[in-house]
Amino acid sequence: MSHIICVVNQKGGVGKTTTAVNLSAALAYSNCPTLLVDLDPQCNATSALGKTPLENHPLATGRPWNDSLVNSGIERLDLMPGARSLADIQALNAEDPVQTKRLRDVLAYGLSDYQYVLIDSPPSVGALTKTALTASDETLMPIQCEFFAMEGLTRMIELIRDVRNNEQRRLEFAGVVLTMVDYNLELTREVENDVRDFFGEIVFRTVIPRDVSLAEASSFGQNIFEYAPRSRAARAYRELCMEVMDRG
Ligand SMILES: Nc1ncnc2c1ncn2[C@@H]1O[C@H](COP(=O)(O)OP(=O)(O)OP(=O)(O)O)[C@@H](O)[C@H]1O
Numbered sequence: 001m002s003h004i005i006c007v008v009n010q011k012g013g014v015g016k017t018t019t020a021v022n023l024s025a026a027l028a029y030s031n032c033p034t035l036l037v038d039l040d041p042q043c044n045a046t047s048a049l050g051k052t053p054l055e056n057h058p059l060a061t062g063r064p065w066n067d068s069l070v071n072s073g074i075e076r077l078d079l080m081p082g083a084r085s086l087a088d089i090q091a092l093n094a095e096d097p098v099q100t101k102r103l104r105d106v107l108a109y110g111l112s113d114y115q116y117v118l119i120d121s122p123p124s125v126g127a128l129t130k131t132a133l134t135a136s137d138e139t140l141m142p143i144q145c146e147f148f149a150m151e152g153l154t155r156m157i158e159l160i161r162d163v164r165n166n167e168q169r170r171l172e173f174a175g176v177v178l179t180m181v182d183y184n185l186e187l188t189r190e191v192e193n194d195v196r197d198f199f200g201e202i203v204f205r206t207v208i209p210r211d212v213s214l215a216e217a218s219s220f221g222q223n224i225f226e227y228a229p230r231s232r233a234a235r236a237y238r239e240l241c242m243e244v245m246d247r248g
């Protein structure tokens, strides 16, 4: 059975896409058949893998998903590309239960061959994020290690609870990963302690350091293991992958 993990945080630019892309790659390199679903109209995960967004998304057209899947160029890692038109779903179908359930059905019955499915979601608590959560078993929340790191998280936590209660979904609030960590900054330890106090043991031991090679890798359409395999960021994402796999 697949682990379906939604990468969420309503804040923009905290490392959701970077984490979704590099963790997916690490899982695939660790022999786990993995699918990355880009559910963000920005299509950053699609571009980061050097792929082109779709014109029409099967979530909107109802066409079979398998037709739109592409191999990422990495063995065992497939991609369901994003589409800019996903923004229309976001705007129009905010509370459409048919649409929110469709993704779940596709992942549960249509694409069950993958050991891991990671869903990259947009920075909002809107319809697409709800769709992503409804289809998932677990959430993985990257938190950028900065002042106000946890501001606004209450709404996200409410949405997760809401999906869990209304959709009868075993949606585990399963992992928090600190990103862009720089221990040279005075504030960093303080923010890290606050996050660990608040979330407890669901915070991964591994933290992702601030490392410019992550941004460079994406701009070349590569993951960090291709672009800078010896970098601190590559090591961190490898360790995060091991922690995710250890959690079962
Ligand atoms: N650990 C890191 N060190 C340095 N730069 C990083 C790190 N993680 C991500 N970045 C860079 O920060 C920017 C935002 O990261 P990313 O796109 O992953 O965030 P996001 O949460 O997906 O954003 P959005 O909410 O817009 O989807 C990107 O330019 C990315 O390359």
Ligand SMILES: [Mg+2]
Pocket: 016, 017, 018, 040, 044, 120, 121, 122
């Ligand atoms: Mg993103």
